[in-house]
Amino acid sequence: MSKIIKFGEDVxxxxxxxxxxxxxRAAAGILFLMMFITIVTVVTKGNFTPLKYAVxxxxxxxLIRVLVSPRYAPSLIIGRLIVRNQTPEYVGAxxxxxxxxxxxxxxxxxxxxxxxxxxxxxxxxxxxLICLIFLFFESAFGICLGCKFYSLVYKEKAQYCPGEVCExxxxxxxxxxxxxxxxxxxxxxxxxxxxxxxFKDSFSKKPFDLFGLETHEQPVK
Numbered sequence: 379m380s381k382i383i384k385f386g387e388d389v390x391x392x393x394x395x396x397x398x399x400x401x402x403r404a405a406a407g408i409l410f411l412m413m414f415i416t417i418v419t420v421v422t423k424g425n426f427t428p429l430k431y432a433v434x435x436x437x438x439x440x441l442i443r444v445l446v447s448p449r450y451a452p453s454l455i456i457g458r459l460i461v462r463n464q465t466p467e468y469v470g471a472x473x474x475x476x477x478x479x480x481x482x483x484x485x486x487x488x489x490x491x492x493x494x495x496x497x498x499x500x501x502x503x504x505x506x507l508i509c510l511i512f513l514f515f516e517s518a519f520g521i522c523l524g525c526k527f528y529s530l531v532y533k534e535k536a537q538y539c540p541g542e543v544c545e546x547x548x549x550x551x552x553x554x555x556x557x558x559x560x561x562x563x564x565x566x567x568x569x570x571x572x573x574x575x576x577f578k579d580s581f582s583k584k585p586f587d588l589f590g591l592e593t594h595e596q597p598v599k
Contacts, residue, residue: 384447384470394470396535397448399520404457407517409436410510430493430507434508436484444478469522471538476510477524484509511595 388394413436416429443451448471488505491497515521525539 385475389468392468397471397474398458399467399469400461400464401454401457402474403517403520404460406513408453408456409439410513410517413509413513415505417510426492426498431586432537433485433492439488440478440481440485442480444475444594469539473525473528474522476528476531477522481512484555
């Protein structure tokens, strides 16, 4: 039983249980895509059904991670298959467990409000936004936002963080950002704002069918 219910893997060279950050990021990307599509469906069509299924799937997956073992979580299994040819990047399991407990709290709240009570409110909207942000940062940048609170709560330093961010060290030249690069980002942001202002009316027009392929139903006589 101890081999089944275990959080983290014992890997030679690491003095604490660890997890593979690459499969975690892959799983986060899968869950982000699922949540994003279902939330867009709510916003555009007012259809909450796909989101309810997504909440159940998300909650079940993360409960398996924390209460049983990450190795049996469906999203992590799929993530492992996707990145199986990549060299593992090991991260400490303790801070990940803490982050996923936060995920359980958010997902359980959504489950109660949206699925059980069958309601929606600014609370459910805010939780959806937080979940998307957490999943996006994990999948896109390898930044575990939930792990950031680990050291604050447990008053101890997290070990084996993604990209060795737990270690205090100077940035390498390729990691440093110059003022020129910062100004480019600011100028690009201004460019986007200016584009929205100048082309708002033009871009809002519906495109026409260039080749006339759109079929129209003939009215029934």
